[in-house]
Amino acid sequence: MSLIRSVLHMLWMVVTVIPYTLAVLLTKWVSGSSAKTYRVARAWLKLSVDSAKVIMGIQYRVQGMENLPTDPKQGVVLLVKHQSTYETFLMPAIMPRPLAYVFKKELLKVPFFGWSIGALDMIHIDRAQRSRAFHKVVEQGKRLLDQGTWVIMFPEGTRIKRGEKGEYKTSATRLAIMTGAPVVPVAVTSAKCWPRKAFIKSPGVVDVSIGQPIPSVGRKHDELMAEVEAWIEAEMQRLDPEAYAQKS
Template sequence: MFLFRSVLHLLWMVVTVVPWTLAVLLMSLVPPRNLAWWTAVNWFRVVMWGTRVILGVQVKVLGFEHLPVGKASAAVLLSNHQSTLETLLLPTLMPHPLAFVFKRELLKIPFFGWSMARLDMIHIDRESRTEAMKHVIAQGCRLLAQGTWVIMFPQGTRLPRGEKGTYQTAGTRLAVQSGAPVVPIAVATARCWPKDSFVKRPGVVTVSIGPLISSAGRDPKALMREVEAWIEAELRRIDPEAYPAA
């Protein structure tokens, strides 16, 4: 049954992404540029509807009150990464357009990648780490100044439930450089949408949004250690089954 529902959900994504890609491409030609983003978000909402109805995955969100308010507010969102689910879900939760930092190869994915190419995102070449860092900071500062929030996964890749990776400092370097506060986010999505698994399972996934952390006068490494400590502690609180030793 889980396999059948997973196949049905994949078909739902494939069928809906084509018209929405065309809509994003059209909206990207019309000012303001944010129209294309909110058009894409509507597709994310359609996918999440299918995730709830077809897969039986419910979402619990904590900490909405911690998000900055106001059209001119800036924020760098730093989240752990367990599955594809949070990349689809988080844009539907945020009141501002988001700019993901991702590798350029994803732009080659038919339809999905084509629409991403028309959005104001930060594409990087991970083979040149120094140049990638410069690009993230330059483009990130520009986007933050125009009201777009930047979201990054400091561990760099999806990790299985209960595993801890190395937190890189690109996100906190951007926050310090731009003066934007950091919003730490802990996601426990792998319990229903495991990494590298086609079969999804019903259940409840939790997203916890942490209190704002000021970047003013901070050392990026020390700031990342604070972000890491909050995320790892929060993961153990919202998904204790994944950390039996704790």
């Protein structure tokens, strides 16, 4: 049954991404408005999350929304635990402000999906050119944060297996310190239902926990990231103790 549900959801996403991509490109061309274009793209991401609930039985539960800044001019760097594709769809669907992902430029080549994100005001980088890539993250990140857009990054850099921890890289905290924006850690247990690189998904509840903003002014990038890492990993163990008990 899980296989059938996963196939149906994939087909639904393939069918719906085409008209939504055309709507994104048309909105960008007609209005030139990044905000309007983002709203169209966000609608498809929310549709994907909602359809995952209906078709595959994957629900989500969020705690800590009260920790998010309410000032529309306040830029934030969101640092999110990355276990699957699910949270890349979920974060824009639940966050109250427009998000700008930092992502590898290869994704721009993905038909329809890549064309959509290419039309959005986000930060695509060439990972092979590390210094130039980071300069681009800082330059564009500062502009986006100044206008109230929240920059979202996965500090481990890639999807991590359930119950495991990757290397937390400091580029996100460097950006936060250089721009003065606070960082907000986010724990997500998506691998319980949507495992890394798995086609077959399982019904269940994905827990999302949003931590309190951590000021970046006057901090060192490595110790700030260590604080973020400690909070996220402790929260992951609280939210998904079964996975970490198995690993230990």
